Amino acid sequence: MGRVRLTGRLVGDFSYATTGSARGRVLSARGLSAVRHESGVLAELDLDDVPPPPLRPSIVPATISAYGRRLWVADHELPQVVRLDDNGGLTEFVLPGRIYPDPSGHPWRVHADAEGCWVAGWDGVYRCADSGNVRRLGDRSVGISTTLDRMLLTCTGGKDRTLLGLWHPDGSHTDIDAPAGQVMAVTNRPGGFWVLVRRWTGLPRTGFVVAVDLDGALTIGPEIEDLDNDVVFTADPPQLFDLRGIIRALRPDLTVGEPVPGPLSGFRGGTADGWVWIMHHDRERALFDNRRYWHLTLVDPSTQDILTRVEVHTPDPDVTVDAEGTVWVTDAALAPAYSPSGTLPPPLHVADLLDNARTQRQTRQG
Template sequence: MTGPRTLVVRIESSVIGDGEIAAPRRGEVLAGPLRFVETAADVPHAVWVRAQLVPSERPPIWQYTGEGTPRRWEWSGLLRGDGWTASWRGAVPRTGQVDLTGVFWGTFGYDTEGRFRGRVTRVRMASERYERRGAGGWYPVPGHHQLREVDAAPRFFGPGEELQDGDTADVEATVVVDLDLDDVPALPVRPELVPGDVSAAGGVLWVMDSALPVVLRIDADDRATRVVLPGAIGTPQRVHATPSGCWVTGGDGTFWVTEGVDPVRVDDQPVVAGAAAGESLVACTGAEVWRQYSPGREPVDLPAAAGYVSSMVAVGDSAYAVVLRRGESALRVVRVSASGECTVGPAVPLLPRGHGNPYLLGDPLRVVRGVDVGVVQPDLSLREERELPKHRLGGGITDGVSWTVGHPPDGTTSAGWWPLRGPARVDRTQQYWMLTLHHPSSLEPVTSVPVASSMPRIAVRELGGVYLSDGAVRRFRTDSPVMAEPEVIDVAGIAARLQ
């Protein structure tokens, strides 16, 4: 008889703090995205594995590999092991059965296909030494690795006050978790619909499944229709509602859905970001040419600009605004008119103190970079306006409603209880974030509600009615009491009754 299957996974503090993986506790079942990083055998927590490597069809990346090392080509794929899968990158192209040495990392899942699931048998906080170099930068010092046994990891830990003074600091920035892969209950049967994206227009709510090419249409009288698209399974898709229908976009192209007509794929070009204004959709393809779609017409190419789209919103009924990042030093604001004319603004620097992912907010239109708020000028430059009291994880504008998402405050920082108006009961044992609605012109907080995701999707179905998707579909009003739980809409039950 063989022993239980086990796995040792290392998880960074930011992954737990942002809720991608729950805070590990001995005796509880833990699951999350998994990556395998090839290393030397003497690296802390390195293991030898034999697994089946399914290479990715994506081309290799010319990758930076660390301080003082040259760039190199890196290939990617998925490792299939005994009771686990792990995303893989390596400097040597591989396929088939492989023997590898490296470290399992629980990491952010937006580009990680691998998954782990097991019962926690051991939890150890890992401490590393950091030293200050140059103008305040902190770098790890090799050879300093200490472990501290605990029953459970905290939700929030990692670099803090200890990196403010002195030239060296020991920081617990990761947690090492031992998992029993066998001592776990069977997974439940998947519901008929697991909510992914949501969008609304004309009183109709559209709910997209998180992995299936299935969209649920719920009209103003709460009558529902289940629509199956001729799309791929496992490809995340976004919905963009219009007064007469809905655009669906994703890695396998763009679809048009309207009541009483079979859905059609209008383009197979992958879409990385999009927004609908009126009946039209502007889609960013990840290249310098974007596309504009209108019902019953051929797609129109729009010359724009290359870069990472960090925020995109409809402005009124016919225009669009986009924030593009090129590298880590600057952004540009792009305006797209109803006729498809694209105007690219001047470079706006991102300051060294860090800006996270810049996003659009408010009316007049602003760009928020960390805590820095700048008003978009007619020439698409920014006029610095103010600083927010506290950095938020992200935000946007949905049908004129401005919103941000961040961690709930505890009153201990210089920002106090902002964006709440004063002291509030905050349950630190539960994993949740806080969605805040802001007045469009002043950006003052209007109300806040707890959400189960740091990246919820937002829809506005009717005046004062806001819907969100954070693993479930929830509903609240713009005048809801602060931190009141939104009402859950049983979309899985609705979909099941339509079978």
């Protein structure tokens, strides 16, 4: 009896077979015989007698970007970015932005380069310099972003137009109007970017590719039929990874080839230094496996070969690749998923590293 934490399928007044957890004081409990090969406990809980939840870690890694062997990490809710250096150093950046409690997505994306890091998200565009300074360069909401040669491309979709922004590290930027639609995916390419836009209306959904040059020139491609809700855009080779499990090559005139089968389907994906990563459910998961996890599969887009498959505990991770070729994934910690050498480094517990850095700083100051 007393305060305990129960996990598993909660069967009762909530719904049938609901995976999750309950917190409260146990008033009584008794074991149940196996039903459909499941054993369980019949527990009476006082849900009004709930202990305080555990303290939030100092940082919850959400998005990540690498340049060289430095890793830049943004928090899930707080306007906070941490840079992890290859010599063990750590620098904390506090953005002059807002807090997003329990957001349904990532409020900020980070894009590292030789002189710092871009941060683009729901409340604007920021530039973190290696010196430790942070500048807010704009307050527009950014849906999708990417970089090339220290230049940031931001995309803001709207009912009447799609607003693209080209941002320079000195803070200057150029706004470009593109046809209206939902920006589905972006990638950089030699001399600029490609942007995949899906029209707001019509079934099945159609769209088009926009080629953006670094000088702001636009080329609008012809109509593309039957665009899925989730698409990954690769530049080498140029192709659309439709997460329904099909691939279409992108031609120089911005038309696409016939769909061909891809290596697997999924519900979310992205690119990291040329690799494609795809999130999907464990197709061999046991029926009564109550663990909360998903699979992340890393794919070589040139050959469609699967490089690795790892278990992650969030359905919406972020992925980057450092100068050693190590693939890092945001989870409870920064988890290494793949290394060309075959030997993975240990996970990086960013909250512990940040706590230690803060303690050391306070000791020096006090």
